[in-house]
Amino acid sequence: MKNFLKLQCIAIAVFLISCTNNNDESAPVFPEGSTESVNLWVQDSMKRYYYWADQMPAKPDYHLPVKDFFKSLLSSQDRFSFMVNTEDSSTYPRSIRNMYGFDYTVAKLASNQVVTIVKLVLQNSPAFNAGLERGMIITKINGKTITAANAESMASSIKDQTVVDLTVGKWQNGAITDEKNITVYYGFSFEQPILSKVFEKNGKKAGYLYIYDFPDGMTPILNQKFAEFKAAGVQELILDLRYNYGGSVSSAAALCSLIPSGLSSGSPFIIFKGNKNGGEVKRTFAQQIAYDPKALDFNTLRANALGLQKVFILTSNSTASAAEIVINNLKPYMQVIQIGDTTLGKDMAGFVVEDKRKPRKISWQIHPVIYKVFNASGAGEYNNGISPQIIVNEYAGLPLLPLGDPNETLISSALNGGYFKSEGQEKNGNVTILYQSDVPPVMMEK
Known part of the structure; x- marks a missing residue:
């Protein structure tokens, strides 16, 4: 800790x-x-x-x-x-970023499609070493599909585990491609x-x-x-x-x-x-x-x-x-x-x-x-x-x-x-943020 x-x-x-x-x-x-x-x-x-x-x-x-x-x-x-x-x-604040080294955002696009986007992967973190990358789309956590309704409860459940299985893919032309499974184990992330x-x-x-x-x-x-x-x-x-x-x-x-x-x-x-x-x-x-x-x-x-x-x-x-x-x-x-x-x-x-x-x-x-x-x-x-x-x-x-x-x-x-x-990025217009795994964080300054 x-x-x-x-x-x-x-x-x-x-x-x-x-x-x-x-x-x-x-x-x-x-x-x-x-x-x-x-x-x-x-x-x-x-x-x-x-x-x-x-x-x-x-x-x-x-x-x-x-x-x-x-x-x-x-x-x-x-x-x-x-x-x-x-x-x-067990008394220390717990977060996905602290435990696994990544954060994600659940967003609803202008097309009404709900996607879970990996926004941050810490260098030399468990997530980084497992192959997770910024920009990937998470479709499932521990085999369960993420929805607008369950995103927050699923994030909370991750904090109570020591290993998480993610199904991830790439965003290309408005669709998710090249899906694969990644396993991320609880561990420390080094100074960034x-x-x-x-x-x-x-x-x-x-x-x-x-x-x-x-x-x-x-x-x-x-x-x-x-x-x-x-x-x-x-x-x-x-x-x-x-x-x-x-x-x-x-x-x-x-x-x-x-x-x-x-x-x-x-x-x-x-x-x-x-x-x-x-x-x-x-x-x-x-x-x-x-x-x-x-x-x-x-x-x-x-x-x-x-x-x-x-x-x-x-x-x-x-x-x-x-x-x-x-x-x-x-x-x-x-x-x-x-x-x-x-x-x-x-x-x-x-x-x-x-x-x-x-x-x-x-x-x-x-x-x-x-x-x-x-x-x-x-x-x-x-x-x-x-x-x-x-x-x-x-x-x-x-x-x-x-x-x-x-x-x-x-x-x-x-x-x-x-x-x-x-250039080369899809313009999504109005995007609604439904849930972010790191907001608000439980933290304090020295």
Whole structure:
């Protein structure tokens, strides 16, 4: 599960705490190690850090199972806080992407045909190694035909298994051909590479970066990619964040520092607003980047900055968290042209709360929402998602082409000023999304 947390949980910092001492003489006292004592620790921790601490119930039921007790404390506005028991893997959030390394979308085409489209296959994942490819059409899962009515229940059932049998085919001229069976086993996916390309666009060179997530320690590869762009004479940039759940805010800040002109080490990047204990925290680009101990410093990164006035960013309902921070926090410094679909709407961040006593007495970790995030202009509050200026349906052209292909729907739209113009792909007109295996994800940032 370590890899899962690295993939799904992004951090400002990992906060190390011991079991909280409750100084309230009226607080209940429970035997150490009991469920009730763990719940009291959860409550005390949440009172201190939780963004909506003032909305927590005054008299919760300490006799509830730990996970149920935690849920009883959450605000109705909270979609993202969760907790896990590090000694029980069944308590961790489960998703098809995390377990098998792929995601799919069920869509109804203009012809009323319902198709299940593989939209993402992680490199070196179980799905990748089994031969699954982006753009394939899934016709059956475990021998059962997927329909609009059963897509969601079938996706849920996959999470309870350790092996899944898929019948897949290719989309060609409005029909599914070359069907075959693929077996995908549960397993871990490795860290995803950044994909970069340079396209010629109206006599200009456009750099393209597909970034899957924002792990700590990614500044060297970002610096390398932008050095290559700069050497190639790139004049425009397309950031593909359509499947990016987030990651390290520091890595997001590093990416942002490499794009616009006019930044200095003192340029403000982000504002964190917490509860009455957390208050308000402001950080510059340089300060936020430095929170990653493995990061290259701001001045080193700026040496390879492109100094652009605008950037194209490709998004979907799966674009979340640190990826949304990139969109929102670049806006005070340059024109951001967002293409695709509305983002998930995670305008929040936090850190892991856990017992660091030696020996540790509580094995639970809390991943609460602790801050709301805002850009240098004070703009935030995008819990309903960030809407694109140019709405483009990724499934308007089938088959889905590989990420990085200039004729792929969203990339083609960016290269053609927001107009989808792709050769060799079938134009499907109005496409209705019925179900997506990764929306909404259960996740949290570190």
